[in-house]
Amino acid sequence: MSDEAYAWMCRFHLGDETVSGIGVLEVLRGPGPLGRLACAVLGFPRTCTAVPARVTVRRSPGEGQGRVVERWERTIGARRLVSVQSREGERGWERHGPLEIRTRTVASPGEVDVVQVGAVLRMGGREIPLPEPLAPRVFAHAWVEAGDRDRRPPRFHVAVRVTVPVVGVLISYRGHLREERPERRHAGGPGAAAREVREPREGR
Template sequence: MDAGVVDAVTDASLYRQVMGSAFDALPPQVQALHAGCDARQWSGVARIRRGTGLLSRLVAAAIGFPKAAEQVPVTVAFTPERGGERWTRDFAGRRFSSWQRRGAGRNDALLVERFGAIDVALALVVEGERLTLVPRRWSCLGIPLPKALLPKGKTFETEVDGRFVFDVEIAAPIVGLIVAYRGSLLPD
């Protein structure tokens, strides 16, 4: 089953709006994290890896990604904003945020996540017990960027032992690994 069939109403949570009935196939903790429409916060621990090349370090620093470390306390605050959600991630005091919203036009049926001036349109795909986030296209200040340079990586969410588990990897052609972080969260 995959995302793309949008049959949800607009007062539903952001991920339910994007995924439609596919949302119901998600593991319980993944549904719980994405079911809210109000401000909420989840906390846990994460392991962070960073790329070692000059370009990857520059990109990671520009976005504000955390430095490589083991067993880092992490908090993610979700705040409603302009019809979407502001995700503020705090890795042991190192904070960065993005704004997620339902795609429109050419990004219909996709989740669009903004990091600064960059928008990345993501397909939300249910694969077994995982929600996989698949980059489809990107733009800077609304100007489409070449798909050949689109950042990629293996990014998914799942549930393990009753905890929400995330595994995010962001890499780009030429640049290589920018950042990868893996961990688990529970609601505060």
């Protein structure tokens, strides 16, 4: 029997077509006033034990053979976060102003890891590599649990962590995403994920 949950996880992270997943996440902001201030400025969601989430990855052909442009639209509770990256196979480049984060997305049996391999500042035509102690770092791990394989639509679990110099962990979240298929997307509406959880409990 094919592993639909694993196939969905790989399609979500490494596919060429637009995908969308809905589920529930636990969000934890980093400690300390600097971390809370940075999260507020960046519009990150508040600490919450269970919050409805939708993540859509809109894909289109990029410049160069095999390159894909991905627009990641994350709606976590009432907060919406959008980022754009280019990907070519396992390699990814995500821009935040002059900062470029470089990653590798690696699939292995039952899991997918997004590992940061570098960060550079792009200023005009110059490219300035950032030493590891001075660079923000992003890490994501996705995996399939035994119970995920029995679900329809399929789902996978995910954990994401963002750290920055001085502050340390800026934000982390973990939870699960199930496939939101096109025929279900309009019927489900924004409240589809909310029906999976009780009222979320938020903190600072």
